[in-house]
Amino acid sequence: MENTTTLVIAELTQVHGLASKLAAHLDSPHIDLCRTLARDIIFSIEKAIHTVTSITENPPAYVGSQPAEIPTERGRTNCRKMLPQYSSHVSMSSGTAQGTPNDGRTWRKYGQKSILGAKYPRLVLLLPAFNLQACSEKALTSPKRYRQQTCRAYYRCSHRKTQGCPATKQVQRSDENPAVFDIAYRGTHTCSNPPQQTTAAVMQSCRQENIWPQKTEGINSVLQYPSSSFSFPFAYVGSPSSSFMSSSTLGLKSHHGSAEITAAANDDTKFMDLGILFEVGEMVGDVPFDASAFFI
C-alpha cells in the first residue's frame, strides 16, 4: 500500500506541477502547449485513479521488501501462491537493438517463454535477447500453440548467487501500447550493488554518442532509446514543446520503490530534439540532476 500511496502522491505532484505550468501559459499564444499540458494533467489523474482502483480491487499480497523465499531442495519455491506480487511496473519505449532497457542494475537472463494472447508478437523483432528464429519456427510448425504469442523474458539479479538477492524482472511488450515495454519487477534488491550510472552520466554519454530517441522506420514507429539507461531513483516530469507534443509524448518519472518510464509516438513523430525535450520540463524528486553535464 505504501508503494501505491507513493505512486498516487507522485502523480498528484505531477498534476500540480502541470497545472501550475498550464496556468502560467494561459495568456500566452501557445495554445498547443496548453492543450498538451491539459492532456498530461488528464492522463496523470486517470493514472492515479487507476492505481487506486486496481489496488482496491486486487489488494497485493506483497508490497515492498520481503525476505527471500525459502527454496526447496531443488532450488524452487514450494508454493507459487506465496510469491510476492510485482512491486513495481516500468513501461519503457525501446526499440534499441542492444537489448532490454538498463535500469542501473545488473541482470542475468534465466528464461524466456512464449505468452499466449498477446497482441504484439513482434516483440521478438526488437529485443535481441529473444530468439526470433526459434519463435518464428515454432509459430510455423505449431500455429495453434504459438499463434498470437509474444515472448516474455525473465531476468534475475546478477548478485543472486553471491548475495542472495531475490530481485527479478520480466520484460514484454505492452498489449495496450505497442510502443511501450512492460517491465515488471518482482521483489526488491537486497544486494549492495549500486546503480551503475547516474542520470547525468547517462545523459552525458547519450549526448556524446548522439543516440537520443528517434523513430525506427519499418517497425511500427517505435522510439529508439539509447542502450544505456537511467539510474533510479531519478525524476523528470515535463512535456516537450508543442511542436513535438503534437505527435508524441514522453515522460520519465520515478518514486521511492517504483519507477516508470513512458514514451509513445504516432507515425508522424519526427526526430526528437533533446533541447526541445527539456525545454519546458522540470526536474523533481530527490536526485540532483546535473544539467551542466548535459547541456553545453
Added chain:
DNA sequence: GATATTTGACCTCA
C-alpha cells in the same frame, strides 16, 4: 576459463 545467453525440460497452479 569465466561469464552470459539460449532453450528444452520440469514443476506448480488454476
Added chain:
DNA sequence: TGAGGTCAAATATC
C-alpha cells in the same frame, strides 16, 4: 491439462 515460471545443460562470447 495448459500456462506461467524456473532450472540447468549446452552453447556463445569475451
